[in-house]
Amino acid sequence: MRLFPQRSPVAEGGDAGFREEYRNYVWRKVLFILVLALAMFVLLGYSVTVSGRDMTFWDGIMAIVDHLAGVTYDRLDDPVRFWNDYIVWNSTMPRVLGAVVCGAGLAVCGAAMQVVLNNPLAEPYTLGVSSGAVFGACLAIILGFTFGSLGTYGIIGNAFLFALVPCAIIIVLVGIMKGLSPVTMILAGTAVSYFFSGLTTLMMVRTDDETLTSSFRWQIGSLSGIGWDNLWIIFVGTVACTAVLMAMTKYLNVLATGDRSATSLGVDVTKVRYTILIVSSLMVAVILSFTGIIGFIGLLAPHMVRTILGADNRYVIPASMFLGPLILLFADTISRLLAEVDLPVGIVMMFVGSPIFLYILLGRRGRRMMYRCRRLVPASI
Amino acid sequence: MHIRINDVDFAYGSVPVLHGITADLTGPKFVSILGPNGVGKSTLIHCINKVLSPTGGTVMLDDRSVSDISIKEMAKIVGYVPYSANDTFPLSVVDTVLMGRHPHSKWGSLDQDLDIVRETLEMLGISHLAMRSFNELSAGQHQKVMLARGLVQQPEVLLLDEPTSNLDVRHQLDVTKMLKRLTEEKKILVIMISHDINIAAKYADEIIMLHGGSIYAVGTPREVITEENLRVVYEVESKIIDDDGCPHVILKDAVPMNET
Numbered sequence: 001m002r003l004f005p006q007r008s009p010v011a012e013g014g015d016a017g018f019r020e021e022y023r024n025y026v027w028r029k030v031l032f033i034l035v036l037a038l039a040m041f042v043l044l045g046y047s048v049t050v051s052g053r054d055m056t057f058w059d060g061i062m063a064i065v066d067h068l069a070g071v072t073y074d075r076l077d078d079p080v081r082f083w084n085d086y087i088v089w090n091s092t093m094p095r096v097l098g099a100v101v102c103g104a105g106l107a108v109c110g111a112a113m114q115v116v117l118n119n120p121l122a123e124p125y126t127l128g129v130s131s132g133a134v135f136g137a138c139l140a141i142i143l144g145f146t147f148g149s150l151g152t153y154g155i156i157g158n159a160f161l162f163a164l165v166p167c168a169i170i171i172v173l174v175g176i177m178k179g180l181s182p183v184t185m186i187l188a189g190t191a192v193s194y195f196f197s198g199l200t201t202l203m204m205v206r207t208d209d210e211t212l213t214s215s216f217r218w219q220i221g222s223l224s225g226i227g228w229d230n231l232w233i234i235f236v237g238t239v240a241c242t243a244v245l246m247a248m249t250k251y252l253n254v255l256a257t258g259d260r261s262a263t264s265l266g267v268d269v270t271k272v273r274y275t276i277l278i279v280s281s282l283m284v285a286v287i288l289s290f291t292g293i294i295g296f297i298g299l300l301a302p303h304m305v306r307t308i309l310g311a312d313n314r315y316v317i318p319a320s321m322f323l324g325p326l327i328l329l330f331a332d333t334i335s336r337l338l339a340e341v342d343l344p345v346g347i348v349m350m351f352v353g354s355p356i357f358l359y360i361l362l363g364r365r366g367r368r369m370m371y372r373c374r375r376l377v378p379a380s381i
Numbered sequence: 382m383h384i385r386i387n388d389v390d391f392a393y394g395s396v397p398v399l400h401g402i403t404a405d406l407t408g409p410k411f412v413s414i415l416g417p418n419g420v421g422k423s424t425l426i427h428c429i430n431k432v433l434s435p436t437g438g439t440v441m442l443d444d445r446s447v448s449d450i451s452i453k454e455m456a457k458i459v460g461y462v463p464y465s466a467n468d469t470f471p472l473s474v475v476d477t478v479l480m481g482r483h484p485h486s487k488w489g490s491l492d493q494d495l496d497i498v499r500e501t502l503e504m505l506g507i508s509h510l511a512m513r514s515f516n517e518l519s520a521g522q523h524q525k526v527m528l529a530r531g532l533v534q535q536p537e538v539l540l541l542d543e544p545t546s547n548l549d550v551r552h553q554l555d556v557t558k559m560l561k562r563l564t565e566e567k568k569i570l571v572i573m574i575s576h577d578i579n580i581a582a583k584y585a586d587e588i589i590m591l592h593g594g595s596i597y598a599v600g601t602p603r604e605v606i607t608e609e610n611l612r613v614v615y616e617v618e619s620k621i622i623d624d625d626g627c628p629h630v631i632l633k634d635a636v637p638m639n640e641t
Contacts, residue, residue: 005425019492019496025473106627118467120469169413253480254480256469258463258467260461261461261467263430264432264459264463264540266453266455266456266483267452268452310472310473310514311470313470361574
């Protein structure tokens with residue numbers, strides 16, 4: 001089924017007819033994005049009410065409405081509503097909002113990275129951001145080395161700083177080599193990634209079982225660490241970086257035509273590519289340092305969007321911004337519905353993401369994407 | 382528009398590609414660059430549109446050095462039609478062509494840009510493809526879309542890298558004739574790389590023939606397309622006949638390897 005019938009309207013109606021048809025074509029895409037946004041808010045509303053407490057959907061909604069209206073309950077007079085309010089606002093709400101922010105950030109970042117690296121299989125972690133972050137976290141957890149305070153914020157700070165190291169290495173390499181092709185950048189990211197993974201593994205095999213478990217658990221993406229005290233940091237980082245990427249969607253489209261074509265269309269390819277890489281790495285580093293590695297969102301959401309909307313980044317980026325949260329909320333809600341104990345959302349994402357991605361790959365557009373991927377693999381590997 | 386290419390050298394790393402290229406091109410004119418594979422034709426046009434920076438020499442647009450012109454300003458003056466398009470992330474035809482307006486686009490210019498796109502699509506006979514996805518088109522249709530994108534840039538100089546290589550003979554003639562007409566109507570300088578010597582001979586006002594990274598011959602088709610030049614540059618034996626005042630090449634055989 002085609003959401004956007006591909007017919008030609010141009011021959012009839014002259015300039016006005018053509019403009020009208022183009023506006024309708026754009027409007028259909030905008031409408032789809034609005035539907036995604038609506039779906040995200042509906043799932044967000046439902047997800048807030050899934051808390052492990054015996055609370056109906058409407059109890060959850062009322063807890064939100066009452067809290068927003070400033071209504072308070074006494075713990076002794078009305079314990080049910082008091083605890084509904086307490087759980088929703090102090091536990092579920094920050095986690096659910098965290099899912100929205102992280103899902104949006106990872107999906108937008110994945111979409112941008114795929115274009116910048118000219119590779120449909122690129123994702124937020126392709127340049128080694130995650131391996132840098134894991135190394136930084138393990139450095140704090142296993143060796144107790146941090147750049148600032150010890151404890152949770154020491155781990156987060158380390159993860160953030162080391163997540164940026166692979167990107168910095170690639171930018172230095174670009175400077176030394178006077179430019180790198182996207183394929184070489186991916187390979188350089190892979191090399192840096194392996195290096196950090198080697199260092200992390202070295203630390204892990206030489207530590208005791210308890211510390212090993214802690215450091216391993218840190219790597220599995222989870223939203224359980226998100227609370228009101230840190231949500232604002234992720235929110236500010238993600239909103240600022242997403243705003244920059246949204247402002248650059250036209251440049252992303254031009255960049256997707258290839259470096260030489262983009263230059264001939266007036267785009268400074270080097271400047272645009274590195275601005276997007278730096279902004280994306282910053283955004284992923286912020287998210288990653290609080291949640292660990294949540295995979296698949298950055299790969300899945302942009303591809304699902306492109307399957308329906310096409311590859312125009314003016315729509316792919318905002319649509320991914322709503323579809324990413326939708327997928328992550330779905331996975332997080334499942335993890336809370338199914339698990340007796342808290343099941344990290346990173347694990348659920350792997351189970352949810354794999355079949356959906358396979359379905360996309362085996363579809364008509366997916367086969368085309370695979371064909372393009374084969375062409376992008378350098379002959380030397 | 383006047384382009385002065387002054388003693389331009391270019392090398393990819395340590396591999397020299399162009400050396401000592403000097404030429405004066407003044408529009409309106411339809412110029413064709415001929416030469417065998419790997420001789421540096423595409424490299425030369427990329428030195429003109431600032432995609433590549435020459436390792437030696439200068440390229441001047443009117444009285445300004447290309448190195449002093451910003452990339453965005455260059456895109457307003459010089460349009461480029463690539464040999465093939467990257468379709469990893471394909472847009473619709475209309476959005477692909479609309480991208481050619483990127484250097485000119487400003488807030489509120491969409492309607493005007495759409496009008497230019499529509500006119501261009503109709504001129505190339507591909508308006509019926511407007512809402513199709515670019516990757517659903519044939520190779521020939523791809524080339525026409527790329528051509529449309531270059532044309533909507535409304536440049537003073539239009540560079541084309543083998544724009545008709547994937548077209549059938551009818552469309553090769555149509556497109557080249559249209560480029561010739563645009564040269565005269567819009568008073569622009571068109572520089573087209575071509576492997577079809579006869580089409581270049583029929584429509585070009587001037588031909589630049591490259592050999593070994595240098596200009597081997599430059600002049601009118603009658604001056605450049607000679608049996609001797611084709612023997613040296615393309616290593617083919619040929620016979621040139623006159624076709625309404627234009628030279629027409631009949632290929633006979635490749636020059637034996639031990640004679641080249």
